[in-house]
Amino acid sequence: MQLFWGVKHDNSTIIIEGEEVVHLNKSLRKQQGDLINLIDGSGVIYKCELGQMSRNQAFASIVEIVQSKKKWLGKLHLAIALTKNIDRIEWFVEKAVEMGVDEISFINCERSVKTSIKIDRIKRIVQSSMKQSLNCYLTLINNDISFNQILENTKDYSTKLIPHCEDIEKVNLSNAFIGGGKTIVLIGPEGDFTSSEVNLAIESGFSPASMGETRLRTETAGMMAVAIYQSQNWR
Numbered sequence: 001m002q003l004f005w006g007v008k009h010d011n012s013t014i015i016i017e018g019e020e021v022v023h024l025n026k027s028l029r030k031q032q033g034d035l036i037n038l039i040d041g042s043g044v045i046y047k048c049e050l051g052q053m054s055r056n057q058a059f060a061s062i063v064e065i066v067q068s069k070k071k072w073l074g075k076l077h078l079a080i081a082l083t084k085n086i087d088r089i090e091w092f093v094e095k096a097v098e099m100g101v102d103e104i105s106f107i108n109c110e111r112s113v114k115t116s117i118k119i120d121r122i123k124r125i126v127q128s129s130m131k132q133s134l135n136c137y138l139t140l141i142n143n144d145i146s147f148n149q150i151l152e153n154t155k156d157y158s159t160k161l162i163p164h165c166e167d168i169e170k171v172n173l174s175n176a177f178i179g180g181g182k183t184i185v186l187i188g189p190e191g192d193f194t195s196s197e198v199n200l201a202i203e204s205g206f207s208p209a210s211m212g213e214t215r216l217r218t219e220t221a222g223m224m225a226v227a228i229y230q231s232q233n234w235r
Contacts, residue, residue: 003130003131004036005038005130006040007040008046012061013061014048015057015059019124024058031053035050039131039136041137043068044065046062046066048063071234072235075181076101076103076183076229076230077157077184078104078226079107080092080187080219081106083115084113084190089117090121090125091219092222093141095129096222096223097125097126098133099226104139105141108144108145110196111190119141126141148200151200151206157181159178160205161184162186162188162206163185163186163210164193166192166198168208171208173185173228177229185209185229186201187218
């Protein structure tokens with residue numbers, strides 16, 4: 001099945017714009033009347049008939065709406081520090097969305113590098129990865145979130161984990177996930193979280209966690225967290 005991204009205009013019409021239209025027009029040679037499958041991140045597949053098409057916009061009439069079952073249990077939220085090389089974060093987003101993650105927050109930590117991301121590009125990567133993996137549920141992206149803010153925003157989560165390198169008692173990440181519920185994992189910057197950040201997280205109900213003895217890059221740690229979670233919560 002090939003999926004395309006669109007925006008629901010009304011109860012009967014989906015609007016397709018930008019690169020998707022170019023792909024339909026030039027690469028696939030789609031024409032008015034052809035049937036295509038569209039998603040908008042709401043958890044459904046719209047089976048549509050292509051209507052009027054221009055260079056940068058197309059309209060599609062909804063023929064059938066098919067509810068897609070989410071492929072994993074619970075909610076997984078990854079809060080991750082940005083890396084100096086933004087390509088690595090973009091790679092993480094692409095692969096994490098393919099594997100299955102509900103929300104990604106880019107957090108500012110005491111040891112974070114000063115860098116910025118193009119949020120529109122990140123959202124396009126999310127859409128592309130959703131289509132690739134046949135995932136109809138949109139991964140939410142939050143940018144420029146302070147460490148204190150992420151602690152405040154996740155008070156109601158049932159599982160809260162902060163993997164770090166300090167020599168204190170920790171739970172093994174592979175044993176830390178509880179089926180269902182809302183889970184958040186904090187992934188620190190290169191250089192790890194500071195002691196004050198770890199203590200603040202523990203005071204906020206986070207459990208210290210271990211990913212083993214190897215020293216991982218930020219994006220690798222993020223991917224490991226997603227992989228372990230999905231290995232235990234995949235339907």
